[in-house]
Amino acid sequence: MGSKVPGLARLTALAVAAGLAVAACGATEPEGGTAVGDPAQPVSLTFWSWVPNIQKAVDAFNASHPGIKVKLETITPGPDGGYAKMLAGVKAGNAPDVAQVGYDSLPSFLVNGALQDITEYAGDDAAKFVDWQWQTGVFGGKVYAIPQASGPMGFYYRKDLFDKWGIEAPKTWDDFAAAAKTIQAKDKKAYISTFAANQAPWMIALAQQAGQQWFGTEGDSWKVTIDNPDTRRMAAFWQKLLDDKLVKTEADMSNAWYKDLQTGAITGWIGGSWGDAIIRGNAPDTAGKWAVAPMPQWPGAAKTVSASWGGGSASAVLKGTKNAAAATEFAVWLNSAPESVNILLSAGYGWPSVKDTSQIPNLRKDDTVFPFYGGQNIWDVFKEADAAVTLDWRWPPVSDALYASLTDNAKAAVQGEGTLTDAFARTQQAMVEQMKAKGLSVTAGG
Known part of the structure; x- marks a missing residue:
């Protein structure tokens, strides 16, 4: 936001x-x-x-x-x-x-x-x-x-299937993981979501909601803190879901993803407010079966946080x-x-x-x-x-490079080249190098 x-x-x-x-x-x-x-x-x-x-x-x-x-x-x-x-x-x-x-x-x-x-x-x-x-x-x-x-984020989910399987819309990320397990136990072909390594803005929104921001300025210098404790916690959470095969790894907004929305193989999506039209336009036969809930929350948050x-x-x-x-x-x-x-x-x-x-x-x-x-x-x-979106999030003047680096590193992690935590660390290193190459004064933190 x-x-x-x-x-x-x-x-x-x-x-x-x-x-x-x-x-x-x-x-x-x-x-x-x-x-x-x-x-x-x-x-x-x-x-x-x-x-x-x-x-x-x-x-x-x-x-x-x-x-x-x-x-x-x-x-x-x-x-x-x-x-x-x-x-x-x-x-x-x-x-x-x-x-x-x-x-x-x-x-x-x-x-x-x-x-x-x-x-x-x-x-x-x-x-x-x-x-x-x-x-x-x-x-x-x-x-x-x-x-x-x-594009405030929410959780789109197949309420008819959640009701059928006795699952409530997850209020916390722990609830989300538990629901993912239940869905797989009820139907091996169904998943709560996909990890969209093709979508840098989506992954950034997950990090934004998790807490610490990625970019800041000190005087005339930039400080890059992508590899921070809050982002590492978020990355480890999704890595566990990937390791346990509780989420799919296909690209969202792809033909395969649209088909999964239509058939119920994908039963949820953490997406922006504009995403309602994506679902309506690509899974019209599922009309009346969807609902929207707030983004699941991390423990210890003093108030509801979104992205x-x-x-x-x-x-x-x-x-x-x-x-x-x-x-x-x-x-x-x-x-x-x-x-x-x-x-x-x-x-x-x-x-x-x-x-x-x-x-x-x-x-x-x-x-x-x-x-x-x-x-x-x-x-x-x-x-x-x-x-509920945090207001202190800053974007760098090289967002295209950020997106390219993050998607490349996340896709590699999903394919088994390191972990998602490694992917965010590599992205920080790449961004520091990229910004320095442009002549910017920049330091790395965490």
Whole structure:
């Protein structure tokens, strides 16, 4: 969730050390454009996003803003998909005007000079949004992105099968392990979950909930503490489940995983709030059989603690747009207008960034989502989960390298090359080396 990152001045200093182009991420005046537009000659914008069915919200914007016409292009999420195309587009001068970028990747986009300063157009909109989410797009007092949604974690599970086997939704991780054993005893082909070594944001969310953060700053230096006691405890827990063959090791959001959701071979998933649309869209015949519970808790926690998958997403205005004002108007409307937020909630875009949710009827009565989950208002679970996310988590300005290193090391561990604990230790070493190679001042801790 809300990643507190060093301010622009600190990131700029670190960028200088890394030999990056500082001028691109400094405070610059936005380029022209009009927020109103002329219906006879509307401003044309391009928007890149991976949210399912977001076209409905774009259509609603176009219908209510005749002076601005937005064209949606669907992209693949993440560093190896849309992000690479965005950064290449900025360099080539043909990037989209607005693009969906994860909160975790905004610092990387900033130091790569890919974000447009939109303070002039968005400065008065801060009050519309949850503060921590708004701050993910603010660096050095300048606004570069409009928050879209967070991804608070919950436990999706097949309530019909849990009821059949006499299992309650696990309240603690010990309960989770016990339920995993019971499921295997009842049906050798069924598992409580998969360990998704392909999903770095998922593994990071597990670590975030476990306790100690991974990245911090001391002066103008970064401190990397991935290999810490809380993360090691979490890794050892999942390693035991793997050793005992109580969880699957297939990649989530793969064809095999979707089939397992459909057949009941996978009976649970710890996923973000937007994950409800993933399950609904890929296992439609299981409608009415699912429920959602809070993320299981570690012992000794003074209060309920949750996490957010990759932090969440923002609508970032990219460097080079010739219509910064119109792009900002679209980004603000998309993520704050009740009509749009209501559409996107059912589309699976995550937990809203808008502060006032009283005008979002789908949070209280959703004829698309609630019936699939046996009539449960699952948003009540995610509202509490969002409020329980730790607020001190920071993302480094090299999140793409973090994701690549963690997935490589975790996949190796799952295949028997060391343990998951080793994987996180190796990731720490790799990140220290990676950040030093970029000229950053960095130390390792634990």
